[in-house]
Amino acid sequence: MLEQIEGSKAMARTIALCRPQVVCAYPITPQTHIVEGVGDLVRTGALGNCEFINVESEFAALSVAIGASAAGSRAYTATASQGLLFMAEAVYNAAGLGLPIVMTLGNRAIGAPINIWNDHSDAMALRESGWIQLFAETNQEAADLHVIAFRLAEELSVPAMVCVDGFILTHAVEAVDIPEQAQVDAYLPPFEPVQSLDPDDPISIGAMVGPEAFTEVRWLQWRKQHAALERIEALSAEFAATFGRDSGGLLRRYRMEDAELAIVAMGSVNGTIKDAIDELRAEGVGVGLVTLVAFRPFPTQALREVLVGAAHVLVIDRSLDPGMGGPLASNVDLALRNLSPAPHLHSAIAGLGGRAVTKTAMRQLARDALADAWEGPRFVDLDEKVVARELHRSARERRCGPSAEHVLKATEREKIARVKAREAMR
Amino acid sequence: MSSDVQPVKFYQKGTRTVGNRLIDEAARTVQASRERSNALTSGHRACQGCGEALGARYALDAAMRASGGDMIAVNATGCLEVFTTPYPESAWQLPWLHSLFGNAASVASGVAAAMRRQSRKTRVVAQGGDGGTTDIGFGCLSGMFERNDDVLYICYDNEGYMNTGVQRSSATPPAARTATTPALGKEPGNVFGTGKFAPKIAVAHEIPYVATASVADLHDLEAKVTKAMGIEGARYIQINTPCPLGWGAPPHETIALARLAIETGLFPIFEAEHGRVTHVRQIRKARPVEDYLKRQKRFAHLFTSENDPRIAMLQARADRFIAEYGLVEA
Numbered sequence: 083m084l085e086q087i088e089g090s091k092a093m094a095r096t097i098a099l100c101r102p103q104v105v106c107a108y109p110i111t112p113q114t115h116i117v118e119g120v121g122d123l124v125r126t127g128a129l130g131n132c133e134f135i136n137v138e139s140e141f142a143a144l145s146v147a148i149g150a151s152a153a154g155s156r157a158y159t160a161t162a163s164q165g166l167l168f169m170a171e172a173v174y175n176a177a178g179l180g181l182p183i184v185m186t187l188g189n190r191a192i193g194a195p196i197n198i199w200n201d202h203s204d205a206m207a208l209r210e211s212g213w214i215q216l217f218a219e220t221n222q223e224a225a226d227l228h229v230i231a232f233r234l235a236e237e238l239s240v241p242a243m244v245c246v247d248g249f250i251l252t253h254a255v256e257a258v259d260i261p262e263q264a265q266v267d268a269y270l271p272p273f274e275p276v277q278s279l280d281p282d283d284p285i286s287i288g289a290m291v292g293p294e295a296f297t298e299v300r301w302l303q304w305r306k307q308h309a310a311l312e313r314i315e316a317l318s319a320e321f322a323a324t325f326g327r328d329s330g331g332l333l334r335r336y337r338m339e340d341a342e343l344a345i346v347a348m349g350s351v352n353g354t355i356k357d358a359i360d361e362l363r364a365e366g367v368g369v370g371l372v373t374l375v376a377f378r379p380f381p382t383q384a385l386r387e388v389l390v391g392a393a394h395v396l397v398i399d400r401s402l403d404p405g406m407g408g409p410l411a412s413n414v415d416l417a418l419r420n421l422s423p424a425p426h427l428h429s430a431i432a433g434l435g436g437r438a439v440t441k442t443a444m445r446q447l448a449r450d451a452l453a454d455a456w457e458g459p460r461f462v463d464l465d466e467k468v469v470a471r472e473l474h475r476s477a478r479e480r481r482c483g484p485s486a487e488h489v490l491k492a493t494e495r496e497k498i499a500r501v502k503a504r505e506a507m508r
Numbered sequence: 509m510s511s512d513v514q515p516v517k518f519y520q521k522g523t524r525t526v527g528n529r530l531i532d533e534a535a536r537t538v539q540a541s542r543e544r545s546n547a548l549t550s551g552h553r554a555c556q557g558c559g560e561a562l563g564a565r566y567a568l569d570a571a572m573r574a575s576g577g578d579m580i581a582v583n584a585t586g587c588l589e590v591f592t593t594p595y596p597e598s599a600w601q602l603p604w605l606h607s608l609f610g611n612a613a614s615v616a617s618g619v620a621a622a623m624r625r626q627s628r629k630t631r632v633v634a635q636g637g638d639g640g641t642t643d644i645g646f647g648c649l650s651g652m653f654e655r656n657d658d659v660l661y662i663c664y665d666n667e668g669y670m671n672t673g674v675q676r677s678s679a680t681p682p683a684a685r686t687a688t689t690p691a692l693g694k695e696p697g698n699v700f701g702t703g704k705f706a707p708k709i710a711v712a713h714e715i716p717y718v719a720t721a722s723v724a725d726l727h728d729l730e731a732k733v734t735k736a737m738g739i740e741g742a743r744y745i746q747i748n749t750p751c752p753l754g755w756g757a758p759p760h761e762t763i764a765l766a767r768l769a770i771e772t773g774l775f776p777i778f779e780a781e782h783g784r785v786t787h788v789r790q791i792r793k794a795r796p797v798e799d800y801l802k803r804q805k806r807f808a809h810l811f812t813s814e815n816d817p818r819i820a821m822l823q824a825r826a827d828r829f830i831a832e833y834g835l836v837e838a
Contacts, residue, residue: 138651145611149618288606
């Protein structure tokens with residue numbers, strides 16, 4: 083039944099329908115409402131037979147989940163940003179051990195400078211950890227992806243991360259159809275672990291592996307991710323058949339017919355881009371969109387198939403690798419390697435640390451990509467004046483102080499100047 | 509004969525040096541039974557005279573007896589993990605899980621939670637060295653304590669990071685030479701006024717049970733593990749386990765050194781329940797710390813000159829423990 087509900091609450095209720103047996107909670111904005119929501123459902127008894135554990139850190143949150151999963155229980159936790167980095171060692175460990183933990187990532191920027199708002203830096207930082215990473219476009223998809231994630235993770239015995247844009251999705255109230263328990267039960271069978279700690283059949287898990295076998299263990303992990311490509315498609319189709327709506331999949335196309343320019347993006351920003359595309363199409367510009375749902379495994383083949391006809395590909399990254407550029411752009415570039423005819427690739431960095439990604443900016447970016455190409459990453463809506471002033475200031479003296487604070491001061495001064503100018507005009 | 513006859517005293521109180529004959533039958537040392545679980549079986553790669561291997565073997569077999577074999581062990585990274593599980597070999601004859609260096613307590617909490625949710629009575633033991641416990645794993649350990657999770661955590665305390673080549677940990681005693689506190693400069697060895705005695709911090713969490721034990725008294729060690737296994741909630745046992753390599757002593761000295769650590773007062777043996785010390789293993793007459801120090805190369809720099817004042821400082825440390833825990837019989 084459709085209801086107006088906060089994204090986090092919708093996710094919490096859907097996660098509860100997946101019947102996790104151990105849920106580890108540690109607060110970090112903007113993920114906190116999700117674990118609070120699950121906690122409420124445990125307290126009221128709506129989610130029965132579930133251990134809700136308030137831990138002392140994110141490192142412990144995932145470690146408790148690792149123990150629970152290795153002991154044969156369905157385990158869930160959620161985190162964001164600094165929290166994901168604080169548990170980084172355990173993130174790799176869960177993947178290496180092949181434990182099908184599901185974790186929500188309320189995507190948020192990473193400091194310094196400290197910033198609680200949305201971008202994809204956290205997910206990108208751990209993209210090579212061996213987890214499945216699925217990006218939600220809407221709150222409906224955010225909720226649904228959890229059901230698919232549990233099924234997928236447990237089938238392959240690999241952990242899965244559901245990436246949900248912080249605030250933009252987690253705190254937004256929109257219409258979500260929360261599934262029925264019977265539907266979820268039909269789709270998601272009880273957890274049957276491939277390995278479990280059992281005194282009747284004692285095994286050692288987590289042994290030391292030397293050069294004689296490490297490559298083989300890693301190869302199997304690589305193969306598992308490849309198997310996931312196929313399973314994500316199949317499980318999403320099964321999801322559609324069970325729940326009567328499309329969610330997930332590897333990627334989605336929007337108005338890609340005869341598109342001269344294909345935009346590639348992940349997460350909630352796709353809504354804005356679709357609006358921009360509708361306008362551009364009405365103006366006769368041949369623009370389409372490819373929304374990536376699966377970032378890990380990276381759907382190389384599927385992407386090549388949808389992008390092969392496009393003359394231009396514009397990749398919107400919501401994070402920055404300062405020494406390289408946009409991580410998504412780098413991945414798309416790799417996927418297009420040796421593609422013939424090869425599209426011209428354009429990279430844009432947008433929406434860092436919660437900066438709004440506007441329709442106007444997306445329209446301009448698309449037009450520029452077609453008419454006025456650029457090299458390297460372009461920073462959308464970058465305030466050139468502010469950075470120029472900071473560069474000038476820091477060139478003047480060695481002991482120039484912290485740049486973040488100076489930039490803040492400069493933008494504040496500009497704001498005041500603008501207000502004063504407006505008042506003077508009046 | 510005068511009336512004030514000196515009472516007969518047999519050696520050190522509580523030891524078995526007088527043999528089995530004077531001890532209650534149930535407490536006597538006997539040949540190991542064929543039923544012994546050998547949870548940590550032979551063939552592993554520990555050094556000769558390894559205190560940790562000995563401590564782990566006795567602790568886990570006692571736990572196995574107490575749980576009827578229905579238990580799971582979680583291991584922190586460290587010597588114990590490395591020498592028992594070089595792939596594809598494993599010396600563990602019980603379900604065993606190793607995740608990371610600093611998270612054994614949390615992983616064990618997760619296993620315990622899973623057991624509750626699966627309505628299984630399986631008990632959970634976590635174990636690690638002093639580095640994995642009192643340093644990198646301390647946050648997770650404290651969290652497990654304060655939540656009173658149903659886990660017995662055993663710390664094998666060999667007073668340093670032995671697996672990585674003998675570096676200082678927060679359990680390394682003052683003056684001890686390690687690779688990161690070398691016997692060089694004006695103040696050779698580990699700095700005085702640093703480090704922590706983790707059992708005391710465990711007691712401060714007011715958890716159901718905290719104990720210290722030693723490989724010099726395996727009966728006491730087994731009794732404490734057995735007792736701990738019978739208690740619900742968070743439990744902590746720190747076992748003094750000398751390391752021949754790290755301490756600079758021949759393998760056959762392991763037990764002797766562990767005994768001297770007790771008899772000098774440098775490693776107090778006690779039990780505490782819910783934040784209160786309930787039992788202390790007393791020593792009849794405290795031995796001078798020199799007896800302990802001079803048998804280890806890690807303290808050799810204390811004996812290169814006459815009357816190094818730091819020996820007195822270490823004696824003062826032992827005396828503080830003796831006074832605090834009432835180690836010496838009145």
